[in-house]
Structures are given as structure tokens and as C-alpha cells.
Amino acid sequence: MSETRLLRLAPSTVLKEKRLAALVGRKGEGAAEVADRAVREAQVAGSLEIASASAPADSDGLRRASSMTPRRGFAVAALLEWHAAITGRPPGLRVGSIPRPDGPPPSPPEFIRTRLENLETWLGGEGAAQLTAGQRGALVLARLVEILPFPDANGRVSRLAASHVMTSAGSRPPILLGSDRERLKACLEAAFQLSTEALVLLLEEASERALDVAIQSLADESG
Helix, strand or coil: CCCCCCCCCCHHHHHHHHHHHHHHHHHCCCHHHHHHHHHHHHHHHHHHHHHCCCCHHHHHHHHHHHHCCCCCCCCHHHHHHHHHHHHCCCCCCCCCCCCCCCCCCCCCHHHHHHHHHHHHHHHCCHHHHCCCHHHHHHHHHHHHHHHCCCCCCHHHHHHHHHHHHHHHCCCCCCCCCHHHHHHHHHHHHHHHCCCCHHHHHHHHHHHHHHHHHHHHHHHHHCC
């Protein structure tokens, strides 16, 4: 089996990784956990902003889902677990139709599971092993938004799934913000037309943003 393509970090990313490593080393035990927690909180807040979800239950649910650690790689079972954690309801796929005036029609309910399983199988194969972390994240995000497997919270689940496959491939978790909403929408529309470059770039930039958040969390602690 082919090995996963190594990440090619931009010069700015390399410098930030070195600075973060230095801060973690200087702060000592617990510093990495502080940085990881700050990144996770920023990611949750940004995803909620994009979803225009502000109720305490929304925050609690997404935090629960974000703290879960499913097995390495993409799995349909993980999607169901994340959705259940986010919504507080038993796991289950969509059984009704969802209209989408713009873009491709969502998957008919009877085909949802098969299409998700096909995606899981492909991501575990040789083809996906040749993709960068950003390309994997873009593929998962666009495909899930296209399918719309759940009656609600599809965006939050899709962004969490994209983050999971990117971190599984060695990337930092992408932090998408409310200010990214329109750009994300445009990138997804392009991805539906089989042009994923813009979405890959957005996710790669969002991944570097995680470094900024981690560095700031430790710099603030340093006084």
C-alpha cells in the first residue's frame, strides 16, 4: 500500500511550528494540552458562528462531539456518533427529503447509507492515500454537504469530519470562522462542480490558523 503523502509546509507554517514547539518546551508539562484546548474551543466557536447556532445546548453538543476520538480515518459510525452528540438525539440518518434550491439535490434517503459507505471505502483505499490532508478534508466536507445525511446539523458534522480526516493525515485541525461563511459557501459550490482547489486552500489556511491560536494561548499564559 502506498504511504500517505508527506505534508509540505509553507515557510510561515514551519516557523510557527518551531515557535509553538519552543513555547511548549519552555512552559513544560500541560502546555500542549492548554494549546490543544484553545484550538478546540476556537474551532467549536467558529463552527457555531457559521451555523448561526448560539444556544447553550448547541455549544455543549458540539464540544461533546469534538472531544470524541473515533478510530483513525473516516467512518460512517463516527458520523452517527458525532451527530448524536451534537443534537442529543439517538443516532440515525435522514429519512425525509431536504430541498436545496441552489446546487445539486441532496441524496435521496434510501441511498444515503450506501453513498456514505462508498466514501468510507474510497478514503481507506489507495486513491485517498495519494491526497494531501487538505485535499482529503475538502473531499469529505464537500461530499457530506452534497449528500446531507442528517435532517439537521449537517454543516457541523461535515466540518468535524473534515477536521478529523485532516488531523489523521498529520495536519493541524482547521479553524473556520463565521467570517469565512460566504467564502466557504462559494468554495463548496465550486466543489460541487468538481473544482476543489479553492476549498483545499481555505482548509489549509484554516489549519494554519490553529497554529496562531495555539501560539497565542501559550504566549498569553507566559504573560
